[in-house]
Amino acid sequence: MTAFLLRRSLAALVMLLVVGTIIFSLLIIVPGDPAELLLTTGGGTTTPEAVAALRETMGLDQPVLIQYLQFLGDTLRLNFGTSIIDGTEISQAIGLRLPRTLELIAAAAILALAIGIPSGTYAALRAGSAFDVITSGIMALLTSVPVFVVGTLFIYVFAQILKILPAGGYTALSDDPAAHFRALILPAVSVSLNLMAIVFRMTRASVLEMRSHDWVRTATAKGLRRKLVIRRHILRNAMGPVITVVGLQLGILLGSTVLVEFVYNWPGLSGLLVTAVEQRDYPTVRAIILTVAAIFIVINLAIDILYSVLDPRIRLK
């Protein structure tokens, strides 16, 4: 088990390095001078002085190897530099906004699992029933609705017509807990729907596959109560594939928050990102994407470990 943990952690570290290197090299492989590019995209004009100043702030005047080592060192110390637009500390801005995005993701993931797993299990155990057909249909639709469409329609229905939930905004938990959670509902549900549909599909498929395994028959032949057979010998085995898929889908989930935070004006990481992209604030964009990729890698490491606890055969591979 220890060897397995070490191996997986090492692989995650290597992956972090690769991801960092790729993000770093994007600036190098861009044709032309990245500083000039950043200042002129979107049809803007610039002066040689402005380009030179930006080259210096971003360290682009150094040799590539020095830049790379500098980049790695800074990243290790979580020092992402300053915004080229207003000179604020990027790490600070991320530190302020990241918890809000994580809260959104956590709420959405909990919601998706809490609804997706039981309904997927029930649908699989009653494959072909009215419940299965209807739920599968709804979930197929949910996979197809883009998250910003859901968000926009939700605002129209719940904020404009029914006027029962706020159309957006954010209240700190410490200021007003009730308002905080009211404002969380629509964004969290919007982010969760896609994932919920995926969890449902995966659970349904996985349970369908597991329930015809020989060991389920063995468990039934032992005289185990049906409820226990389902919980211990079908669901328990079916969860491995489900959490793996959830881990891989987290990337899409993290991406959904960009749109949802924009739709609901949720002041998370993604709001910062969209503004930074609009303003061509490359250091900020780069820092946010590194952060998100790192979160993704860490979560997937956690899922690998969880999977190995769920299924001891994994550790052998």
Place this chain on the structure above:
Amino acid sequence: MNMSLPIPKRMVFPSILLILLIVTPFAAPLITGDDPTAMAIPQRFAAPSFEHWLGQDEFGRDRLARILYGGQVSLTVAFVATTIAAVVGTLFGLIGAYFRGPFEFFTTRLADVVVCFPPILLALLVVTLFGPGAVTLIAVLSVLYFPAFARIAFAEALRVSALDFVEASRALGTPSRRIVLRTVLPNIAGPLSIQYSLTAAAAITIESGLSFLGLGVVPPAPSWGQMIRGARAFMNQEPLGILIPCIALTLTIYIINFFCDRLRDALDPKGAQGAKDAISQPVTTSQKAPDLPSDAVASVRDLRLVTGPASQSVDLIADVSLTLRANECTALVGESGSGKSLTSLALMGLLPDVIRQENGQLLLRSKSDGVVDLGKTTAQGLEKLRGNDIAMIFQEPMTSLNPVHKIGFQMVEAILAHRPMPKDQARNEAIELLELVGINEAARRFDGYPHELSGGMRQRVMIAMALSCQPKLLIADEPTTALDVTIQAEVIELLQRLQREYADGLGLLFISHNLGIVSEIADRVVVMYSGKIVEEGPTDVVLNAPKHPYTRALMGSMPAAHTDLHSSRNDRLAAISGTPPLPMARPSGCAFRDRCPMAIAACAEHIPSLDNVSDVHSVRCIRADEVVTA
């Protein structure tokens, strides 16, 4: 492989929808004469009219035209990017599969790296550098999606190149390039086309998302994401403005996903049918009071099992009657499909949902309640009987234990299901049982997982588990078939020893097609053919002087030293030609007649009855008297 392959019925409707979806936007000039960018401020938010079927937007532009032309942009970006990704990715995958080594590493790891970047974030990173626009989008999306194609192409190519016919054409000296183009590519087309439609749907989602953020397609070019963005500010005044592009976008993605689902089902029919394996309840049709001979532990009377719809149901087994006695081992013998396993599953109340019991009575002597009629027992009642009064071990020890639970857990579970006791006590009992069935270091194995044990050891665990509540009847369904010959002998000896020493009064129903093993262990033999009992009697009588031509053929198919356990594991009869008939295609009269060397015209007339040839021996054959042992 064959280009004239007919399109499966279930694919017709989604294919038509998909073609309509793709063609409609590009037929825009035929549908509407309006320019999607022509503004008419005075008519802003005009309701749908004859000139403008979907009304006009916040700048008075024709909405229908904007939807159609916007669709062109979305679909072009999505399909061009996906096509590039598919072509490049497939090439990478094939190169990786062909050259292996560093190429393999590169191809498979690339997808791992790309998956770390949420697609929309990577797109934003690139947009920061190059600015928004359709070309940037296509470039980003192709880079994002090609590793997934590479991985699928790689994995599928490896799988296909190991297939027999590819090996064969390689052995025949076909050049590699031709193998790849003619053999491998067509065979991996299925998974790749599924990935293609998935990717196209994802690309549309990302394109519209970026346009919605104002970072995708640049205005004034119309795009659905942008239309939603624009209409958002006015949703109170003009809900149609957001509804129409929302519906267009969702419908598009839904149709592609729908097509993809059907395609997946068509390519892998196994996943499509929700394999029904719920358990069907035993029934009873006998009016007789439940009554068992005093020495019997279970009986089956006139059992008939059918499958298929009621109007054209097919008999799987019929007229099967058995009496299983304490301290006796009854062997149920026959080829695959003869109905021997179904008979035993019926006794366990474990028949799959698709098989119905039409007739018969199943009786069991319970430890607590006397004689129980399974047909009158509830699902909960059956749970109490299974494992407690009647237990079963199965053919495949490799898959019969749950791989994610410790052996001890699964043993304790079986004990606690019927005998509530402290966990420690259950643990001790389980370890004793493991020792009893001959597992070394039982205490250590208790905390081990099934995959750490050999097949023979696992079957011993299964036996220990089955005996954990001292059942009255143990059913062993081909318990040695999946094992090595030497291990087979050990397991048989174990069963015999347990029946003698441990479980006093245990009745054993032993299912096998291996007469060598049967002659070792069984007291009585029941031979089944095509769902019916054809011969029944004490082992020495039946095996030494078989009266049914089928039994004689079974004997003849055994290797010369038939008392030896070294008989074939092959479930086929070498001595008789042909195979048993399928239940829906049995010949008239005697089901065995078309394979029988002694068949005469009379055999086709009616199904022979099971007649006594002596007090203990009965046979279902009109020429039984003429059968002599070869």
